[in-house]
Amino acid sequence: MSENIENCNDELIVKFLQSFGRECKNNVEYSEFSNEVLFKLLQSQPEQFSKVLTKHKDSIDFDYLIQEIENPLLDLVDLENIQERVVKSINDKELKNKLNTALNKAIEKNK
Numbered sequence: 001m002s003e004n005i006e007n008c009n010d011e012l013i014v015k016f017l018q019s020f021g022r023e024c025k026n027n028v029e030y031s032e033f034s035n036e037v038l039f040k041l042l043q044s045q046p047e048q049f050s051k052v053l054t055k056h057k058d059s060i061d062f063d064y065l066i067q068e069i070e071n072p073l074l075d076l077v078d079l080e081n082i083q084e085r086v087v088k089s090i091n092d093k094e095l096k097n098k099l100n101t102a103l104n105k106a107i108e109k110n111k
Contacts, residue, residue, distance in 0.1 A: 002037045005044050013041065013052040014059070020068060021061045035073045042069075043077050046085035050099075054092050062098075069102040072110065079107045 001008060001016045008016075020034065041049055053060070072079065083103035090096040 001041070002033075005037070005040050008041070008045065008048070010048065010052050010055075013045075013048060014056050016041070017053065017056070017060045017065060020065050022064055032073055035068055035071070038065075038068055039072050039074050039077045039082070042082045042086060046082060047089040050086055050089040054090060054095060057095065066098055066102045069099065070105040070109075072106050075110065079103060079110060083107065 001012055004012065016034075016037070020038075053065075083100065086103065087096055087100050090099065
């Protein structure tokens with residue numbers, strides 16, 4: 001995923017998002033790396049991320065993913081731009097609200 005972020009397909013994104021879960025929380029290296037890749041994905045492919053998340057949210061630990069979005073470990077991403085692009089590309093109101101709230105929290109933490 002990390003190596004193909006610009007050219008990733010839906011299947012790769014689904015597998016990546018399914019890798020997020022509480023069982024990985026204790027692995028600090030993996031958690032840091034996956035958080036970094038998540039925000040790179042959000043920055044480079046927000047529409048595709050939104051489409052895949054909407055379609056597959058039942059097979060993803062959505063609450064844990066939201067926690068990851070609320071707590072970015074990378075300072076080099078434009079969270080406001082990500083928020084604008086992600087929220088604009090989601091039609092599902094509930095999903096849009098949850099992601100918007102998570103990104104607002106991330107923005108506040110990085111001020």
